[in-house]
Amino acid sequence: MLHFRHVKYHMKKDIHPEYYPQATITCACGQTYTIGSTVKKISVELCAACHPFYSGKQKIIDTARRVEKYQERATKKETTATGKKTKRAKRATQKAEKQSKKVAEK
Numbered sequence: 001m002l003h004f005r006h007v008k009y010h011m012k013k014d015i016h017p018e019y020y021p022q023a024t025i026t027c028a029c030g031q032t033y034t035i036g037s038t039v040k041k042i043s044v045e046l047c048a049a050c051h052p053f054y055s056g057k058q059k060i061i062d063t064a065r066r067v068e069k070y071q072e073r074a075t076k077k078e079t080t081a082t083g084k085k086t087k088r089a090k091r092a093t094q095k096a097e098k099q100s101k102k103v104a105e106k
């Protein structure tokens, strides 16, 4: 019980970190904001100035090449699907050929 109280005390202490009333947020679009925060500097990829929801423009800020990577993956998936289809089509043709041969033998 005493140990549990000790842990609780430490957790409570961690809820109050150092506070910076003049912290700066820097966005990928170049906007900077000054706010109160527990961290001195914050970097964001989207802010109210460049987010499509606020700006009304469809704009992709691809700082981590996420879109490119997704498109790459999507293209790969498409190719694999087509490959499977071709294989299945081949098998179907072979089956049809075998069946036609059987019919011809009879």
Ligand SMILES: [Zn+2]
Residues within 6 Å of the ligand: 027, 028, 029, 030, 031, 045, 046, 047, 048, 049, 050, 051
């Ligand atoms: Zn921004």
